[in-house]
Amino acid sequence: MMELLQVLVTMLIFPAGLFLLANAMIYQWIDRKLVARLQDRVGPPWYQPLADTVKLLANEEVLPHGVNKWLFIGLPIIGLAGALTTALYLPIAGLPPAYGFPGDLIVTVYMLSMLTLCLGLAGANTRDRFSMVGATRTLTQLFSYEAPFLLALLGPALAAGSWQLSDIMAYASGNWLLFTQPIGFVVVLIGLMGKLEITPFDAPEAETEIVAGALTQYSGRGLALFRLGQWVELVIGLTMIAAFYLGGIHNPLDYVIKTLFPLLIIAALQTLMTRLRIDQTVGMWWRYGALLALVQWLLIFLMGGGQ
Amino acid sequence: MTQPANRKRFTVPIGPQHPALKEPGHFAFDVDGEIVQSASVRLGYAHRGIEKATESRTWVQNLYLLERICGICSHIHATAYCLGVEKLAQVEVPPRAQAIRSLVAELERIHSHLLWLGVAAHESGFDTLFMYSWRDRETVMNILEVMTGNRVHYSANVLGGVKYDVDDQQAATIREGLDFLEERTLHYLEVVSTDSLFLQRTRNIGVMDREAAQLSGVIGPTGRASNVQRDVRLDSPYAAYADHPITPVYETTGDLLARFVVRLREQLTSIDYIRMLLDHLPNSPLTTRMPRRVKAGEAISRVEAPRGELFYYIKSNGGDMPDRIHVRTPTLCNIASVAQLVIGQHLADVPMILVGIDPCFSCNDRTSVICQDGQRDMWDWARLRQYGIDHYGTHYTKDLG
Numbered sequence: 001m002m003e004l005l006q007v008l009v010t011m012l013i014f015p016a017g018l019f020l021l022a023n024a025m026i027y028q029w030i031d032r033k034l035v036a037r038l039q040d041r042v043g044p045p046w047y048q049p050l051a052d053t054v055k056l057l058a059n060e061e062v063l064p065h066g067v068n069k070w071l072f073i074g075l076p077i078i079g080l081a082g083a084l085t086t087a088l089y090l091p092i093a094g095l096p097p098a099y100g101f102p103g104d105l106i107v108t109v110y111m112l113s114m115l116t117l118c119l120g121l122a123g124a125n126t127r128d129r130f131s132m133v134g135a136t137r138t139l140t141q142l143f144s145y146e147a148p149f150l151l152a153l154l155g156p157a158l159a160a161g162s163w164q165l166s167d168i169m170a171y172a173s174g175n176w177l178l179f180t181q182p183i184g185f186v187v188v189l190i191g192l193m194g195k196l197e198i199t200p201f202d203a204p205e206a207e208t209e210i211v212a213g214a215l216t217q218y219s220g221r222g223l224a225l226f227r228l229g230q231w232v233e234l235v236i237g238l239t240m241i242a243a244f245y246l247g248g249i250h251n252p253l254d255y256v257i258k259t260l261f262p263l264l265i266i267a268a269l270q271t272l273m274t275r276l277r278i279d280q281t282v283g284m285w286w287r288y289g290a291l292l293a294l295v296q297w298l299l300i301f302l303m304g305g306g307q
Numbered sequence: 308m309t310q311p312a313n314r315k316r317f318t319v320p321i322g323p324q325h326p327a328l329k330e331p332g333h334f335a336f337d338v339d340g341e342i343v344q345s346a347s348v349r350l351g352y353a354h355r356g357i358e359k360a361t362e363s364r365t366w367v368q369n370l371y372l373l374e375r376i377c378g379i380c381s382h383i384h385a386t387a388y389c390l391g392v393e394k395l396a397q398v399e400v401p402p403r404a405q406a407i408r409s410l411v412a413e414l415e416r417i418h419s420h421l422l423w424l425g426v427a428a429h430e431s432g433f434d435t436l437f438m439y440s441w442r443d444r445e446t447v448m449n450i451l452e453v454m455t456g457n458r459v460h461y462s463a464n465v466l467g468g469v470k471y472d473v474d475d476q477q478a479a480t481i482r483e484g485l486d487f488l489e490e491r492t493l494h495y496l497e498v499v500s501t502d503s504l505f506l507q508r509t510r511n512i513g514v515m516d517r518e519a520a521q522l523s524g525v526i527g528p529t530g531r532a533s534n535v536q537r538d539v540r541l542d543s544p545y546a547a548y549a550d551h552p553i554t555p556v557y558e559t560t561g562d563l564l565a566r567f568v569v570r571l572r573e574q575l576t577s578i579d580y581i582r583m584l585l586d587h588l589p590n591s592p593l594t595t596r597m598p599r600r601v602k603a604g605e606a607i608s609r610v611e612a613p614r615g616e617l618f619y620y621i622k623s624n625g626g627d628m629p630d631r632i633h634v635r636t637p638t639l640c641n642i643a644s645v646a647q648l649v650i651g652q653h654l655a656d657v658p659m660i661l662v663g664i665d666p667c668f669s670c671n672d673r674t675s676v677i678c679q680d681g682q683r684d685m686w687d688w689a690r691l692r693q694y695g696i697d698h699y700g701t702h703y704t705k706d707l708g
Contacts (some may be wrong), residue, residue, distance in 0.1 A: 039438040128321055133654070160374075199432055200504060206660040208327035208430045210319075274505045275432025278341060279656040 015092035016084045019196040023092070024231035025049040027263060031234070034267035049231065053224050061220030066127040075118040075125070076218070076225035082114030083232040089165050090239050094255035100166045105157055109150055110163065112236060115229045116142045116195065119204075122226070123214025137204040137278045141194060144282040145201070146192045149191030151297065152247025155184035156244045158300050165243075180303075183296040187289055190260055193269065194285070196230060200273040201279035201281055213257025238262050319654060323352045327430060327658040330668040334645070334661065341654050345645045353669035359688075361632040366392055366466060366601055369629065374460055376634065377670045379422060383612040384417045384634075391608035391621040392466055392546055396601045401591040402550075406467035409547035410584050411454070411463045411578040412610075414481075417488060418447045419613035420528075421568045424495060425663045427567070427603040430658040431508045436498065443491045450484045453477055468594030478585045485578050492574045499567045509563040513648045513660040516561050525646040527615020527637045529664045532569040533561035539611040551587065553580055563656075566663045600627050612637055614665045636670040 011017060028049045036043025063072060089097050089104045116138060123135025157163050159181070160171035172269075178185050194201040205213035215226055242249055242258035249255045276284065316337045323331035331352035355374055361369045364694035374385040388409055393400060400408075421444040448458040455461040455471050463469050473481070499505060501610035515525065530537060538555045540548040543549045556572045558565035603625035610617050615637030622631040641664040648660050 037436050040442055041438055129317070133319065133341075199434070200434060203655060206432060206655065208432070209321075209655055211326055271432075271435045274428075274436075274502070274508055275655075276504070277508070277653050280507060280651065 010098045011287065015095070015098060016087045020084060020087050020092060020232055020235065024127070024228065024235045025053070027235050027238070027259075028227060028231040030260070031263060031270075032265055034264065035270055036294045038267065038271040055230060056224035056227070057221055059220040061222055064126055064128070064217045067125050067217070071121065071125045075122045076222045076229070079115040079118030080188065080225045080229040080232065082111045082118070082149075083229045083236060086111045087232075089257070090236060091169060091249045092235075093245055094249045095147050097166060100164055102137075102162070102164045104165050105153070105163045108236075108240075109153060112195065112233055113142065113146060115233060118229075119214050119226065121186055122218070122222075123216075123261075126217040128217050130210040130212070130216040131214050133210045134204050134216065137210075138197070138214050139196070140278055141201060141204055141281055144285035145194035145289065148187050148285055148293045149195070151193065151290065151293035152184040152187035153240070153244070155181050155293075155296050155300055157257060158297070169243045169248055172244050173250065176245070176247045178247075179246045181245070181300065183292050183299070185241070187293050187296070188241060188245070189265060190269075191289070192234075192241070192262075193266055194281070195237065196234055198266070199270045200276045202275055203278040203281060204229065206275055214241045235259070250275075321657070321661075327661070328668075329426075330666075332666070332668040334657075336649065336654065336657060338654055343649045343652055343654060343657060344647045348642060348646050350642070350668065350671060355669065358632055358634060363628065363630055363699065365627050366599075366629065368583065369632070370419045370464065370466065371462065373632070373634070374462065374464075375669055377636070378459055379419050379667065380415060380612045380614065380617075380670075381460045382411050383617055385462070385612055386412060386546065387608050387610045387617050387619040388621070388632075389464045389466055389614075389684060390603060390607045390610065391619045392623075393597075394606045394608065395604050395621060395623050396466075396598055398467050398595055398597055399554070400468055401548075401593065401595055403472075403587040403591040404585050404593050404595075406547040406588055407469045407473060407593070408464065409551075410473070410581055411451070411461060411469075412546070413581050413584075414447055414451055414454075415461075416575050416577045416613045418444060418451070420515060420574050421663075422449065423570060423613075423662075424567070427659060427662050430662045431505065436495070436505075439491075440495060442579055443488065446487055450481050453480050453638055465597075467597035468592070470593070471583070472593055473588065476630060481583065481585065485581060489575065489578050492578070496568065496575075499564070499571065506564065508659065509567060512656050513652060514560070514561045514562045515644060519647070520561065520644070524640050525644050525664075526640045527564060527612070527665075528556075528569045528573060529615065529641050529644070531556060532558045532565035534559045537607050537616070539616050545608070545610060547584060551580070563659055563663050570665075581666045593688060597698060600625060601629075614638060614667060615640065632672075636667065636676055637668045638664070638671040642666055642671065 008174065013019060024045075029044065030044050032048070033043040063069060086108045088099045089108050091097055120135045120139040120142065123131040123138060156168050156172055156177050160168040162168060197204050205215070210216070215223060218226060238259040239249070239255070241262045242255065246258045246261065249258060317339070319336045319338055320333065321336065322328045322333040332351040335347045357372060361372060364372060364620070370385055370388060373388045374381045378385050410557050421440050425437040425440040425444070428434070428440065451461050452458045454473065454477060457523065463471055499509070515533045515535045520530050520535045525533065525535065526537060534557050536555070536557055538553070539545075540553045541555055544552070553575050556569050556576060558569050601623040603623055605620070605622045608621070609617045617637060618635040620631070620633040621629060624630040645661050645664060649657050652660060
């Protein structure tokens with residue numbers, strides 16, 4: 001009985017459930033507020049993401065003509081579930097991860113990609129032209145950043161000699177990989193921006209061309225869940241960066257400081273850049289991103305990090 | 308532009324309601340993947356019947372109506388109208404009024420170009436530049452408010468002169484604002500011509516060479532970016548431009564970058580010109596006497612609006628109301644070039660190319676002659692109204708049923 005209760009708490013409250021959602025909303029607000037201040041705007045009040053979510057959940061969910069109903073309703077749920085599941089293997093709020101097994105690094109990375117896949121499928125599921133173009137771009141972008149992102153994330157794994165997140169984090173808490181693997185850090189950080197579809201990688205949802213991209217037909221609950229999923233991904237990505245590259249996460253205060261640092265960099269980059277065309281995004285990732293990740297690998301091997 | 312007949316077209320519609328367009332206009336782009344194959348333009352969603360409405364208002368009332376054709380270049384519309392009516396009435400406007408007309412027109416040009424810079428930056432996803440340029444636009448709007456009491460529709464013109472004078476204190480405020488604007492404009496010029504990511508989105512995109520520009524009749528800053536050396540302020544000087552010629556700005560490359568650079572450099576020449584005008588304001592009364600009835604006859608007037616040449620045709624039959632007023636706004640000349648410019652470009656560049664001509668749709672829409680079944684006749688109000696009811700009636704029932 002106690003065991004079941006513990007599992008339920010892990011799934012629904014901490015670290016995967018309500019806590020992560022609240023965390024995601026706050027981080028989303030911090031990002032928006034930072035960007036707004038950098039752009040000399042006022043920015044939203046702290047409860048804005050919560051208010052948006054509550055309002056969207058209360059709204060009617062319009063089911064467009066010509067969509068597969070189960071896919072239309074199911075995809076946002078699967079996407080959000082995938083993003084939430086990853087939290088089980090990560091030291092959210094500086095506490096040790098709830099679960100772990102050899103190779104959970106790969107599972108985590110693919111769980112994060114689920115959301116993007118769901119987004120692409122959701123766009124392709126509707127007959128709307130903006131959604132179709134958006135879905136094509138989402139999936140094209142997925143194929144461009146995913147390989148360099150994964151290659152770069154394997155850098156810490158190579159150095160630690162294990163594909164289990166807890167082992168890598170144990171290794172990383174003694175070594176600031178930011179200094180020994182700076183190229184990998186840059187690739188992962190920018191890869192996260194690609195994953196979250198924020199400027200300059202927001203071609204899949206470029207509002208001035210294709211309205212809201214793959215999500216154009218979504219309203220109400222589906223839209224709320226997709227948005228929540230993206231915000232959760234932001235937190236998960238920041239946690240991974242902090243745990244891998246910034247000397248590990250030891251306590252809640254450590255967690256806050258070390259995740260806000262990359263968020264600040266992301267907000268600054270977001271402010272400084274203009275949107276890239278999708279062909280420029282793909283070119284950039286395969287020309288420079290993949291190459292940089294491979295150079296990082298080479299350096300790890302040369303320095304004898306790979307065991 | 309041709310497509311295999313058996314292949315189904317994938318058309319991306321932009322407008323009449325679309326986040327990229329703040330005004331209604333419809334553009335249909337046939338795309339193959341991300342590349343635009345052909346494009347078509349449809350206008351007429353914001354027709355307001357202003358030309359017709361001028362015929363039932365007095366000469367003075369029309370000034371305020373015509374100023375409201377455009378919310379951005381309102382002063383230049385009123386100037387064009389005043390110049391035409393004054394020509395008809397053979398009234399000579401005092402020199403100080405002429406200088407103040409040019410002064411407000413140049414302030415308006417800065418205001419319009421800053422607005423455009425923000426919109427164009429937003430289309431490319433560069434929201435920081437958008438926010439910054441619109442923040443700085445507040446400065447020029449404040450200057451206009453200090454001068455005239457209004458930020459948008461300044462109403463500086465009256466028939467036969469201007470309403471507002473510039474005193475020394477106002478001149479000092481204007482100079483102070485101009486110093487700030489000059490510094491910011493130089494900064495933006497540096498940003499758009501050196502930011503490598505932004506250059507990827509503007510350099511060699513939507514290139515229009517001089518021949519193509521002349522062929523499609525492109526005017527204004529869009530034309531000057533393609534080295535079309537036309538500027539009404541030089542070619543046919545009006546107001547203060549006859550005494551103090553303006554320095555024209557030309558670029559040769561004809562791409563989006565050139566359109567950015569031309570407009571930003573025009574802001575700099577406008578700033579210099581305003582400073583020069585403030586130094587050389589002639590002393591004279593602000594208005595001259597204007598008759599209530601205007602002599603019968605026809606007149607045209609041309610002025611350089613921020614977007615290009617603005618053309619007014621005015622006909623009087625000697626009464627206190629005009630017989631006919633026709634307006635041709637610069638967007639009408641420029642908009643056709645978009646359909647050619649976008650072919651072969653990426654869908655992502657389309658909004659920027661479209662905005663690159665600085666379109667203003669509601670200024671642009673007009674109905675002139677309706678030809679049906681080869682018959683051409685004049686329609687009166689009652690018949691036009693009935694046509695509208697029938698037309699939209701069938702559309703609504705089609706949509707509902």
